[in-house]
Amino acid sequence: MTRTAQGLDTAVGEIRALREEFWQNVTVPGSGDDLNQNLEKAGRVADFFELAELMCIDARERNESCGGHFREESQTAEGEALRDDEHYSYVAAWGYRGTGEPPELTKELLEFHNLHPSQRSYK
Amino acid sequence: MEFTLKIWRQKSHNEKGEFISYPMDNVSPEMSMLECLDVLNETLMVRGEEPVAFDHDCREGICGSCGFVINGVAHGPERATIVCQLTMRHFRSGEELIIEPWRAEAFPLIKDLIVDRRSFDRIIEAGGYISVSTAQAPDGNAILVGKDAADQAMDAAVCIGCGACVAACPNGSSALFTGAKIAHLGILPQGKPERDGRALHMVAQMNAELFGNCTNIGECTGVCPKGISLEVIAIMNRDYLHASWKRREALEATIPPALERNTHRT
Numbered sequence: 001m002t003r004t005a006q007g008l009d010t011a012v013g014e015i016r017a018l019r020e021e022f023w024q025n026v027t028v029p030g031s032g033d034d035l036n037q038n039l040e041k042a043g044r045v046a047d048f049f050e051l052a053e054l055m056c057i058d059a060r061e062r063n064e065s066c067g068g069h070f071r072e073e074s075q076t077a078e079g080e081a082l083r084d085d086e087h088y089s090y091v092a093a094w095g096y097r098g099t100g101e102p103p104e105l106t107k108e109l110l111e112f113h114n115l116h117p118s119q120r121s122y123k
Numbered sequence: 124m125e126f127t128l129k130i131w132r133q134k135s136h137n138e139k140g141e142f143i144s145y146p147m148d149n150v151s152p153e154m155s156m157l158e159c160l161d162v163l164n165e166t167l168m169v170r171g172e173e174p175v176a177f178d179h180d181c182r183e184g185i186c187g188s189c190g191f192v193i194n195g196v197a198h199g200p201e202r203a204t205i206v207c208q209l210t211m212r213h214f215r216s217g218e219e220l221i222i223e224p225w226r227a228e229a230f231p232l233i234k235d236l237i238v239d240r241r242s243f244d245r246i247i248e249a250g251g252y253i254s255v256s257t258a259q260a261p262d263g264n265a266i267l268v269g270k271d272a273a274d275q276a277m278d279a280a281v282c283i284g285c286g287a288c289v290a291a292c293p294n295g296s297s298a299l300f301t302g303a304k305i306a307h308l309g310i311l312p313q314g315k316p317e318r319d320g321r322a323l324h325m326v327a328q329m330n331a332e333l334f335g336n337c338t339n340i341g342e343c344t345g346v347c348p349k350g351i352s353l354e355v356i357a358i359m360n361r362d363y364l365h366a367s368w369k370r371r372e373a374l375e376a377t378i379p380p381a382l383e384r385n386t387h388r389t
Contacts, residue, residue: 027168035234035237037174037176
């Protein structure tokens with residue numbers, strides 16, 4: 001599976017449209033007064049829309065290939081994953097800032113003192 | 124295949140329930156009973172009616188979430204089969220299936236086919252565990268277990284806690300469940316140090332809940348989706364008697380069951 005900036009932008013747009021449609025047209029049988037398994041499921045779907053959008057935003061932000069995240073723009077001449085340690089040596093944690101607001105990125109920097117990361121080779 | 128599903132509908136514990144009939148056609152014989160209810164729920168949702176609430180999770184017969192009574196038999200007519208694995212081909216087309224929840228004092232109804240089985244959780248809390256230091260996995264050959272003991276423990280350990288035994292018992296007894304838990308731990312060397320206390324506490328908790336007593340009817344083992352044998356009840360009784368005798372001086376005052384925990388129940 002590979003990702004591109006353009007593909008991720010499209011995905012974010014599509015997820016937002018789907019989410020909007022969900023909130024406009026969702027039908028949840030029953031009420032909130034007693035146990036309602038459908039309300040439970042609808043809540044989960046709503047959560048997954050937010051999570052899916054955030055995953056795309058996070059993948060869009062990271063303009064490098066790293067681990068399972070392969071961005072087509074960032075590859076070696078041989079088609080291997082190309083990291084960008086100068087800009088992306090951090091773990092990203094995203095904070096929720098309200099509906100429709102862009103999430104807030106907090107970076108936890110990765111510092112290497114003894115062993116330094118290098119280009120991997122699986123050959 | 125065609126069926127009429129006559130299902131118990133009850134909005135909540137405090138409201139009155141009733142049977143409602145739902146005709147179904149085009150039922151695939153390969154469907155499980157739960158999938159049949161899924162299909163029914165889809166049509167109910169399209170019609171704007173409230174779907175039938177029922178518990179389910181793994182749908183491969185190992186989690187113990189699902190279960191209801193079909194035509195008077197817990198988990199339906201197939202022996203050693205739970206409703207998620209009961210396929211519709213086991214019924215005759217055109218049949219009426221009467222589906223109702225577990226009915227037992229100790230399992231108060233929550234909605235439709237869902238009942239509150241936390242009384243089982245409280246029995247487990249009372250002693251259904253072994254206390255060991257965690258950390259590194261022990262050497263697999265450090266504690267040897269004979270094949271007979273391993274088999275006997277495993278036969279009891281297959282209990283998934285679905286509650287069919289209680290629902291099937293005319294007394295609403297949980298002896299098969301509690302017995303299975305006591306037996307599967309007590310037979311193994313790892314469970315032996317706490318064997319006495321386990322039997323005393325779990326039986327005390329079982330008695331504190333609204334379960335009835337075991338009178339050796341055996342319906343529990345007949346409906347058990349895992350085919351647990353009545354032997355586990357004998358093991359429970361033996362462990363309990365043994366522990367009571369060994370601790371007879373301490374037992375002059377009865378072990379207080381964890382009644383205070385019951386007050387959380389609504």
